[in-house]
Amino acid sequence: MFQLIATPSNALADEPVSIRAIGLPPSQMVTIKATLKDEKENLFQSKAFYKANEAGEVDLEQASSLGGDYVGVHPMGLFWSLKPKRAFQRLIKKDVINSPFCITLDLYDSVIIQDTVTTPPKASQIVQRWFAGPGVQREQIREGRVRGALFLPPGKGPFPGIIDLFGSYGGLFEFRASLLASHGFAVMALAYFAYEDLPDTLLVEDLDYFEEAANFLLAHPKIQQPGIGVISLSKGADIGLAMACYLKQVVATVCINGFSIVFDIPLRYRDLVVTPIQLALERTEVHVSGAVRLRHYTDDSSNKLNPQNILPIEKAQGKILFIVGENDECLDSKANAQRALDQLRRHGRSNGRMLAYPGAGHIIEPPFSPHCFASWHSVLGKPLLWGGDPIAHAAAQEHSWREILKFFRQHLLHSGSKL
Template sequence: MATITATPKSSLADEPLKISVTGLEPSQLVTIQASLTDERGVLFQARAFYWTDKNGQVDLMRDAAQGGDYSGVQPMGLLLFLKPDKPFSRLMKRDVINTPYEVRLDVFDSFQMVSLPHEQSLASQTVERWYAAPGVQRILVRHGKVRGALFLPAGQGPFPGVIDIFGGVGGLTEFRASLLASRGFATLALAYFGYEDLPCCLGPMDLGYFEEAANFLLNHPKVRGPRLGIVGICKGAEIALAMATYLPQIGATVCINGTHAVHGYVLYYRDFCIQPIPYKHERMLITHQGVVDLSNIFEDPRAKLHQDSVLPVEKAQGKILLIVGESDRNYNSKAFATEIMERMKKFGKTHCALLSYPNAGHLIEPPASPFCNESWLPFVSRPVLWGGDAEAHVAAQVHSWREIQKFLHLHLGPTQSSSL
């Protein structure tokens, strides 16, 4: 009798699963499928084809997929390569505290290209993938102008503090913050537009708002100072780098696929402002499917007329980690990161490091997130191309997530890690 086993049955979404199948015929071709439905009712699935060994078994830790949504030895491939049945959908957990994703694993006889009724599977198992460890606390933040959600790890603390900032998607995005809290960081998921009474659209940036958020977090009794960490992606990475440059509260900054100059909208802080490099919207490329490629809308910050828009990153007091997908089709991230490293070298600074991933795209997220090449972006009211090769990208997510945690541990101090 066929049996599929996945362990652990309940785990954090960024933790590996061990998946195996037993009770089949030797040298039998089978299809193994993963499926989940997100909170908006969108079905995500992945399937791969395997030959059983002489004992009628398949072990994803050992055996290579022959084809399907991926190939080769990919122990987590069934989760890392999930694809939506609704075009331009992105898997983003919204209720990160109360409910897990329930992932169903099925084994089907022979080669199956399309989804089959679960009743036809030879064996099945459902696993839970959580975005918060037991005891992680979520506190909605409405403090002064600051809006967001604070995630506190289980335990007494104090814990190293981290601010988590996303990009043009807007609103309040919490799945990375809750996972960081599960790893021992007191993490503030910070909204800055498109949420509650904040500006409805991306626009001028007041660095004072982010300074207020930093002071709020540092003043929390369960947060250990004297400095904080920042993790930002896309526009959030630009903001994170500005915070690192001008705010002494910042001790460790992670910039994922961002830029080293102010783009699109003015950045102001107290008695000065930085004029932006304008977006060149007329350079947008639109595919026959209506997907927007934004990679050409950014002008070269090295041009003389744009020098005043470049952030003086050499003034940053804390450490900086740049993470780049070299096939990013949203930003020219590799070029921007290279400019940062050259600027640091020019000024004799050594507090910046670069992780550059060939063939990875823009959305480098925790390994809980499957590869997403294109998805809807409210900011432009169209689906946007993110780029990347699927296998290289998911490998970059696994590696960078580990490196981000190591970097924050090193420069903010040890955590009290939690797990299921």
């Protein structure tokens, strides 16, 4: 009798799942298909073809996919290869506390090429992927100008505090903050435009706002003193690096695929205003997918730099971890990180390091997240190309997440603390 077993079937979204099919005829060709609907009923699907061994089993930790959405031995391939039915959709969990993503795994006793399947599966299994562990609490934050959501681990604390910043989409993204809180950190997902009563568009990077957020976090009774961390992606990484440079409250910063210069939007902090470098948009390209490729538009920045455009990274007192995808089609994030590290070195500083991932794209997220090659950008009103080879990108997400957790544990925890 055909059986499909997924273990654990109910776990955090960053935990691996073991998938096995048993009770098959020896050498039977099968298709395993994964289906997920997001909170707006958008459909995401993936599939892979396998051949049963002589015992009539397929174990994804050992068996090689012979085709479908990936080839080779990839135990979590059905998760990170989930693709939207409708082009340019990005899978984002909105309600991270009350409901999981439910992924349906279906087993078929043949090679199913078409996406539309009329025959019923021989076996099925539902896997629940949660973004907050047991006991993690969410607090809505509306304090002064600061808007966001604070996730607190179970227990009395105090916990090491982190601010979580996403990019030029605007709004509030909570899934990374809630996952980090599930690992023992107190994390504030921070909105900075296009959310509640914040400005609709980002006209200035106002560091006073981010300092207000840092001070709010440090004043919270469950937050460990004396400093906080920042994790940041894309435009958020530009801001995260500026926070590391100017704010003494920030002692550990993760910058994922961002600039090391003031780019496109002016930076303001107290009496300081830094004019950004502006580039002509005629350098953009349209990829065969229809998405806009920005990399050449942003790559030209090094030819037009003035010293005042460059963030003074040598002023950063804390540790900085740059995470870059070498196949980032949005910007040359590796060159930006290298520029910052060279600047540190020239000033005799060694508080920064870089993890560069060949084949990884722009949107590096927690492990097993579907690879997003391109998605609709509501602010720009067009799809953007993010890049990345799916297999290499998935490996980068797994490795970088372990390194992020290790980095924050090392640089935010008091000696003697355990996490």
